[in-house]
Amino acid sequence: MEYFVKSGNPEKQRVSCLIVGVFERRTLTPMAEIIDLASDGLLSSVLRRGDMDGKPGTTLVLHNVPGTLADRVMLVGLGRERNLDEASYRKALAASSKALQATGAIDAASYLTHLSIKNRDYQWNVKQAVLISQDTLYRFDACRGAKAREELSPSKLERYTFDVPRRSDLPAGESGAKEALAIAHGTALAKTLANLPGNICTPAYLAEQARQLAENTGSITTRVLEQADMQALGMGALLAVASGSRQPPKLIIMEYLHGAADEKPIVLVGKGLTFDAGGISIKPSAAMDEMKFDMCGGASVFGTLQAIAELKLPMNVVGIVPSSENLPDGQAVKPGDIVTSMSGQTIEVLNTDAEGRLILCDALTYAEQTYDPAYCIDMATLTGACVVALGSIASGLMSNHSPLGRALLAAGEQIGDRAWELPLWPEFDENLKSEFADIANIATKGAREAGAIIGGTFLHRFTKKMKWAHLDIAGTAWQGKRASGRPVPLLVQYLINTQARRTDE
The missing domain is CATH 3.40.220.10 (Leucine Aminopeptidase, subunit E, domain 1)
Structure with a gap:
């Protein structure tokens, strides 16, 4: 077309x-x-x-x-x-x-x-x-x-x-068309990866697609950390989730470094659970097929990187996708197990179906220690509670840095990929206290309260040194049986706006 x-x-x-x-x-x-x-x-x-x-x-x-x-x-x-x-x-x-x-x-x-x-x-x-x-x-x-x-x-x-009405409007219209095509191509990539079934789109498949993206664009460099690399780094939380699967986990890193050499990158971290059966805390069978969509956060990182590469934005952006499956097995992590994250914090796994936060926390620590980012944004199909709260209209947003949160909200309104901010107050930390570890992976009090916020609060324990935002896309990443490609439009618009603001300064 x-x-x-x-x-x-x-x-x-x-x-x-x-x-x-x-x-x-x-x-x-x-x-x-x-x-x-x-x-x-x-x-x-x-x-x-x-x-x-x-x-x-x-x-x-x-x-x-x-x-x-x-x-x-x-x-x-x-x-x-x-x-x-x-x-x-x-x-x-x-x-x-x-x-x-x-x-x-x-x-x-x-x-x-x-x-x-x-x-x-x-x-x-x-x-x-x-x-x-x-x-x-x-x-x-x-x-x-x-x-x-x-x-x-x-x-x-x-x-x-x-x-457009006048010839003088042509440059604006052409600019809009160019940006839209790049966003659309990135969104389509995210949709296609997410629509693929779990027997095809495995962690290894995602890793290969990241290498292919680097080859196709010529402006992205891809690295993949294997299970042994993660063990050496102490990523006990991510590895715990993968322990019940025959598919080895991958930590996929895609670098788009085309800004100034001294410019800190914006790091995007996307949950890449290629299939989530819930582990030992197994999910009900109804609609379990939709759990192939649990990697939509990771897919959106792929789509965003493709879009900015097509636009040739002069900035530094890094995409990180922790990828695994979450399945029940004799070696799978069990409720009550305690694992040690890359940050050194210990986590009591009270529900193995709260696994997204486990793979993300190690990826977020890796982002902080490796890249010292200007901003870090994660996106994940994290909680059913966010679907209850916001439905399929808006993604849930939490941030420890108000300007970053406002910029993401504004980009979402601008492009038509909305988010809604939820509070990240310190009072919510009380809900994650563990009797035996530094933190529990689900609420230990008020178990039915503020589920989406509790998920974000857990991740905040691993991001306090960064300017960070979390997008819960559980309600927006797919509609019915089809992936939506969100939040690729929001993320790309945010990056376009960020680069435009830097240019104006």
Whole structure:
């Protein structure tokens, strides 16, 4: 798929499909009015007949509209004009992209990017349009047979143009399209890795994909620490989780170092549990297949690194993915076992299904001791409690550094990949007291209270020397049976903003 940003009159576009908006109560947008005038009132006539009323997310395709050079004109419902906001704009983009795939058009020009969204510019408009188009086009059929893949024929769309009002708006629109494509490619990589089943996407497979990413980009260096390396480093928490699996654990390190030599890196740490059965504290069988998604945090690190490599951002970023499986076995860690983390803190494992924090804590200590990062951000499908608290709309955010937390929240709002901040107060530390070790891996009092915060509080015990943030993506990393690719958009937007701020300074 090729994307273009242009500025031109809608009735002069020689394309397979021309896309314009209609507000509720049969009110044409300015671009739709131009088409209506060129066609001697055809659009107004269609609206009067009631074929389209402008309700949000509705579409109507008209063929051979007089006065235009397009094969089709698609009308897209926008809802009430006074209610047009970011959410309704995205809904209109999604509806038009989905309807466009069904038309068989090979090229299209959209004028929805002319719409005025409060506090947003045309760079943002085009960026959202490309992101949503790419999301609509994404398919995962790697595990289907050849015949099934052939039957699920891809979209015929080859060229998609987004129009902006003036030629002076072209640079902004082109910048938005470029950033969106990189984010979309990174998001697609994260989705594909996460959608793969656990028998294919093992820790070794992830490690090989990291090496492949380095080869493909030419700007990333990959290293993989093996089980013996982790033993030498004293990563007793990570190794405890892996002890029940025949798949050896991997600590995957991807370095993108293209900033100043003295610039401390931003380190991203993503949970890479390629399958989580809960260990000895085994999960219920219902929906256990979805536990292949327990590596979505790690997948988002892959996607983010690919995106910034494509954008060639001049900064230093390191991605770390601790990867293992969590399975029941005669050698698996047991409830009540005490393990020693790389930091030297001992951990009483009261529930083997609270394993993500165990593999992350050693990776976070490694990040601190090896890279002394400017900022450290971890992301993990950590707690079901976060799903209860925030659902699938927002990721949970906790941070020990307010400016970092605010920057992540702002990036999420900007790109449409939201997070919501939860408190990280010292009072929560009391919940993790252990009778026998430095810390327990689950709450020892108030067991049903503040589960997402307790998970973040555990990780904070290993990050107090860093400016750190934690993203709990348990509710946002997948929807139904499909990976979402989140929080790749949030992370990439945060890094773009960080680099832009450094440049301005």
